[in-house]
Amino acid sequence: MTVPVFYSEHIDPTASSLTLTGDEAHHATVRRVRPGEQVDVTDGRGRVAHCTVQRSERDALECTLGSVEDEAMPQPSLIVVQALPKGDRGEVAVETMTEVGVDRIVPWAAARCVTRWKGERGERSRRRWTAVSVASAKQAGRAWWPQVAELVTTRALTDLLRTADGAIVLHEQAPTPLVRLSPPQSGSLVLVVGPEGGIGADELDALTGAGAVPARLGPTVLRTSTAGTVAAGVVLAATQRWS
DSSP states (O other), rough: OOOEEEOOSOOTTTSSSSEEOHHHHHHHHTTOTTTTTTEEEEESEEEEEEEEEEEEEESSSEEEEEEEEEOOSSSSEEEEEEOOSSTTHHHHHHHHHHHOSSSSSEEOOOOOOOOOOHHHHHHHHHHHHHHHHHHHHHHOOOBBBEEEEEOOOOOHHHHHHHHHSSEEEEEEEEEGGGGGOOOOSSSSSEEEETTTTOOOHHHHHHHHHOOOEEEEESSSOOOOOHHHHHHHHHHHHHHGOOO
C-alpha cells in the first residue's frame, strides 16, 4: 500500500511530533487515515518525515516523527514550457507532467494559442495549475514539488532558453527524433511544447536562435496536453534520474 503524503511548510528533524491542521488535516480524514498508520510529511523542497499517526480528526492530524530524510535536488532539472491548451487540457498536462517528474512548468502564450490568460482569469488559471500540481505531487510521492511559473511571452521564453544548459523544442517536422538527442546530465534542461495549432515559423526561428534544438517526438502528432508528458519521459529516461 502506498504511504499517504501530506505537506508541512516546516519540518523540524529534532522534534518528536508533528501536527498538521487546516486542509492537510481535512485531507487526512477524507483519506480515512487512522491512528497507527504510517504517513510521510514533506515540505516540497526535499525534506521528508516518516511518521506514525497518533490522532486523525478534521481539525488536526497528530503524528510521531520517525526518521527525517533530505533528498538532493534531482539533476538535471527539467523545465517544461507548456503552450496554453484549450479547456481543462492544461490541468491534464500539469497533472501528468508532475507525476513523471518535471521540476518546473512554465505556461507560454504562444501566437497560435486559442486560450488567453488575462487579468483575474489568468491568475485563477495559474492557481488552478498550482493546485493540480500539488495534488499530483502528493499522489506521486515526490519530495521535490514542481513550481508553476508566471505566464511568459515568446520574448521572455528566449531569455530562459539562453540561460539553460540544454534546450529542446518539439516540432513535428524536425529532422532529428527526440530519442537521438543526449540531454545534459546536470544543470537545467528546457523542453518547449507548442500549441494545438503548432509553433509559427517566426516563433521557431526565435527559439532556435536562442539555442533550442528542434526534435520530432515520434511518428504521430500528439496533442499539446500529452506531448510534454511523453517527451519528459523520453528525456528523463536518458538521464541519471531514471537510471
